[in-house]
Amino acid sequence: MLNNLVNSIDPYLLQILVNIGIGIILALGLNIITGLTGQLSLGHAAFMSVGAFTGALLTIKLGLPFYLTILLSGSITAVVAALIGWPILRLSGDYLAICTLGFAEIVKVVFLNLDITNKALGLTVPLPPSFLPMPIIVLIVVVLAIIASAFIQNSRFGRALMAIRDDEIAAESMGINIARYKVQSFAVSAFLAGIGGCLYGHFLGYINPSDFGFLKSIDMLSMIVLGGLGSVPGAVFGASILSAAPEFLRFMSQYRMLVYGALLVFLMVFRPNGLLGGVNFTDLVLRKLGVKPHLATHKQEGQ
Amino acid sequence: MFLQQLINGIALGSTYALIALGYTMVYGIITLINFAHGEIFMVGAFVGLLLVSVLKLNIFLAMAGSMAFCMIMGVVIEFIAYRPLRKSSRLSALISAIGVSIFLSSLAMMVFGANAKGFPSEAFPARQLHIGNADISTLQLLIIGVSALLMLALEFIVQKTKIGKAMRATSEDYNTAALMGINVNFVISFTFALGSALAAAGGVLVGLLFNSVSFNMGLMAGLKAFAAAVLGGIGSIPGAMLGGLLLGVAEVFGVAIGYSSYRDAIAFAILVLVLLVRPTGLLGRKILKKV
Numbered sequence: 106m107l108n109n110l111v112n113s114i115d116p117y118l119l120q121i122l123v124n125i126g127i128g129i130i131l132a133l134g135l136n137i138i139t140g141l142t143g144q145l146s147l148g149h150a151a152f153m154s155v156g157a158f159t160g161a162l163l164t165i166k167l168g169l170p171f172y173l174t175i176l177l178s179g180s181i182t183a184v185v186a187a188l189i190g191w192p193i194l195r196l197s198g199d200y201l202a203i204c205t206l207g208f209a210e211i212v213k214v215v216f217l218n219l220d221i222t223n224k225a226l227g228l229t230v231p232l233p234p235s236f237l238p239m240p241i242i243v244l245i246v247v248v249l250a251i252i253a254s255a256f257i258q259n260s261r262f263g264r265a266l267m268a269i270r271d272d273e274i275a276a277e278s279m280g281i282n283i284a285r286y287k288v289q290s291f292a293v294s295a296f297l298a299g300i301g302g303c304l305y306g307h308f309l310g311y312i313n314p315s316d317f318g319f320l321k322s323i324d325m326l327s328m329i330v331l332g333g334l335g336s337v338p339g340a341v342f343g344a345s346i347l348s349a350a351p352e353f354l355r356f357m358s359q360y361r362m363l364v365y366g367a368l369l370v371f372l373m374v375f376r377p378n379g380l381l382g383g384v385n386f387t388d389l390v391l392r393k394l395g396v397k398p399h400l401a402t403h404k405q406e407g408q
Numbered sequence: 409m410f411l412q413q414l415i416n417g418i419a420l421g422s423t424y425a426l427i428a429l430g431y432t433m434v435y436g437i438i439t440l441i442n443f444a445h446g447e448i449f450m451v452g453a454f455v456g457l458l459l460v461s462v463l464k465l466n467i468f469l470a471m472a473g474s475m476a477f478c479m480i481m482g483v484v485i486e487f488i489a490y491r492p493l494r495k496s497s498r499l500s501a502l503i504s505a506i507g508v509s510i511f512l513s514s515l516a517m518m519v520f521g522a523n524a525k526g527f528p529s530e531a532f533p534a535r536q537l538h539i540g541n542a543d544i545s546t547l548q549l550l551i552i553g554v555s556a557l558l559m560l561a562l563e564f565i566v567q568k569t570k571i572g573k574a575m576r577a578t579s580e581d582y583n584t585a586a587l588m589g590i591n592v593n594f595v596i597s598f599t600f601a602l603g604s605a606l607a608a609a610g611g612v613l614v615g616l617l618f619n620s621v622s623f624n625m626g627l628m629a630g631l632k633a634f635a636a637a638v639l640g641g642i643g644s645i646p647g648a649m650l651g652g653l654l655l656g657v658a659e660v661f662g663v664a665i666g667y668s669s670y671r672d673a674i675a676f677a678i679l680v681l682v683l684l685v686r687p688t689g690l691l692g693r694k695i696l697k698k699v
Contacts, residue, residue: 145499177474193680196687199441203638204683206631207676214673319631323506330503362514370489377496 111238119240121352126243127305128348132328132340133254134297140335141263142290143270144194145202148209150297154317155212156182156299157306158222163231165309171235171242175303182299183292190291194284209322216314227313230306232351237279239308246304253338255291266290267335317393331372333379342381412542413664414657419617421656422555422647426610426646427633428640429562430603436643437581439498443505444485445607446630449510452478452608453615453625454520460531464523471554471612482604483597491593509626515615516623524622532616551613558609559649562602566645571598579643582694628672635679641692650690652680 111119135149160178163169169177193204216222235242257263265286268276276281308311324347332343348369354361372380427449434442434568459470489508493501510622534547566572567631577585578595614629615621636655640647662674682690 122433139499145502197684199435199439199642200638200683200687200689202678203635205678207635210631210676211673211680214670218669319627326499327503327506330499331472331565334497334499359518362510363518366509366511366514369510370504373500373504373507374489374492377493377500379500 107241108238109258111240112241113247113259123240123243123308125310125345125348126240126247128325129341130243130248130250130297130301130304130343131325132332132344133250133337134294134301135325136294136329136335136337136340137255137257137266137297138290138294140329140340141258141266141270142287144287144291145199145326146205146291146294147202147319147322147326148212149294149366150317150319151205151209151212152182152186152295152298153302154216154312154314155185155295155320156302157312157317158216158228158297158314159303159305160219160303161228161312163226163234164231168234170234171307174233174243174244174307175300178317179296179300180304182302183296186291186295187288188287194287194291200341206319206322207334209317209319213314213318222314225313225315227311227316228306229311230309232310233307239304243304243308246300247314250259250300251337254340256336258337262286262289270335275327327369329379331369331379333381336379339379339381343379409541409576411540412544413660414504415542415544415548415552417657417660418653419551419656420660421653422552423610423614423617423631423652424629424636424656425652426558426606426613427629428637428652429559430607431634431637432640432642432645432648433575433599433603436493436645437575437582438490438598440490440501440505442490442603442635443502443630444489444508444512445603446626446633447509447516448478448482448485448604449607449611449614449627449629449633450516450621450623451481451512451622452604452611454516454611455523457527457572457621461528461649467612467616470531471609474612477554478600478604478608478611479601486600491596499658499676503507509630513623513626520623522623524620524625526619526621527616547616552618554609554613558606562606562645565602571595575599586684607608632672632675635675639682639689640681641689644689644691644693647691649691 115124115243131149131153134152135146138144138146156178159181160174161175163174164171189208193201193208198203217225222228232239237245258267265281268279268281269283269286272284302317328343328347329340329341331347332341333339350365351361353365357364427445430445430448433444434440434445443557455477456467456470459465459473460467463470465473485508489504490501493504532547532550534545537544537546557637564572566575574585574590574595575598577588577590578592582592585595587683610629611621614625632655633652637648637652639655640649640651640653655678657675658678659671663671667674686692
């Protein structure tokens with residue numbers, strides 16, 4: 106029945122929708138480390154890449170059920186991120202950013218030279234054994250990711266992360282273990298990036314290490330900054346707009362990227378805090394229900 | 409062999425250093441990672457190419473023309489895309505810079521096409537010199553010479569002139585400098601102009617060195633130059649020069665001992681390793697934590 110439902114949607118539209126879904130998962134992931142914890146990561150595409158290749162290899166070599174593949178590729182990516190994050194999260198601000206960028210380039214070049222990732226030829230990913238159609242799986246993961254993000258933001262963990270973002274020294278003197286929380290949020294963030302990558306690879310059917318370069322990381326970053334840093338609806342909104350924008354701008358054919366670049370500049374100049382900057386998902390729901398939300402003022406990333 | 413590779417490395421490294429200087433100066437003053445800087449380098453290369461091949465200018469005149477063009481472009485970009493964002497979060501300015509970068513590279517692709525173009529061979533008739541057992545091209549000497557000259561000129565401007573003093577003061581403390589009557593807006597525009605001119609010179613030199621100018625040459629060169637700036641300690645002018653030279657030499661030697669397929673990772677691997685030992689780069693100042 107679900108198959109019929111999915112098949113009844115125009116395949117082109119379906120493809121855009123799935124792209125948006127994957128974009129949302131990636132943006133929510135990056136939002137945890139950059140939006141909530143305030144640590145700029147310019148190399149998140151590397152985690153997407155690790156997730157995509159782990160997922161593809163699990164399907165090709167082991168033929169695991171798809172839900173297991175998704176979970177495993179997310180977890181393995183999280184472990185990789187924790188290992189990388191442990192030494193480099195000591196760095197401050199932009200030194201951390203360039204380090205993540207460096208790691209992403211290294212991961213890309215290493216994958217381009219490994220036999221198991223089929224070097225520069227990339228991997229063809231077969232459709233995994235699963236009883237749900239792919240778009241439905243993406244939809245489920247998106248919903249889970251949104252719920253998880255909203256929970257994280259309003260949990261003790263999330264509040265600790267925001268305290269680190271707003272003032273590291275103050276957070277530290279309140280007894281927050283900065284190093285531990287940073288590594289944890291990095292891992293959680295990479296977990297989502299890995300899952301996004303795994304879905305991306307299986308949906309597209311082909312992955313190449315060069316797909317996960319600097320521009321992919323920048324795509325994700327643009328999504329959350331455009332939507333509004335640290336805001337779950339912002340990440341969802343930004344990811345939807347930017348994933349769909351290249352399709353909507355398709356009628357301009359060769360001017361597409363030109364307009365996209367100019368659009369980024371204009372949106373930033375006119376809405377420097379993002380389209381939904383400082384909007385909190387649960388506050389919105391509570392307000393709809395007539396409950397007065399606790400007024401947490403969200404200071405944006407900055408000094 | 410060693411001498412040969414060293415010269416190759418220094419030639420490549422001085423072009424990285426020229427680009428890295430722009431990153432480091434802009435960062436030093438407004439703490440913005442100017443991601444459009446790599447594209448200014450690319451535009452500089454194209455303008456130089458046009459001046460040489462269409463207007464048949466001498467290569468030095470073409471370089472000067474390209475530097476002047478990019479100076480204006482840098483100032484205009486700052487005015488349109490960064491100045492309105494000076495008071496808002498740094499990430500917004502970063503995304504704006506990325507927007508400019510995407511805009512410029514796609515504009516270049518539309519105007520000049522997707523294929524790489526080369527300088528005409530008469531632009532700079534390079535000869536080979538034999539020194540010891542090394543083959544050194546006069547082109548490499550030109551690159552090293554021009555870069556050294558430009559860096560000396562920059563050092564002179566920053567250390568000995570009034571505007572240089574204003575630049576140093578602004579990078580030391582933006583607000584205090586403004587209170588002391590320094591026209592901070594002018595200083596920032598001037599910094600962008602200087603950095604863009606250096607990047608344009610770098611673009612023309614790299615175009616000559618690899619005999620290839622293409623719309624996407626700015627991305628990798630920009631990232632590596634940024635890595636060089638951070639390696640030297642971002643905000644530090646001697647640091648950018650040192651970082652650029654180190655990365656260039658390391659890259660050439662890495663390729664020479666057989667890691668050519670890892671070429672693009674070498675610069676970043678060195679960067680990450682150095683940052684783990686010296687978290688603010690080689691010549692960077694220690695960041696003070698104020699409570």
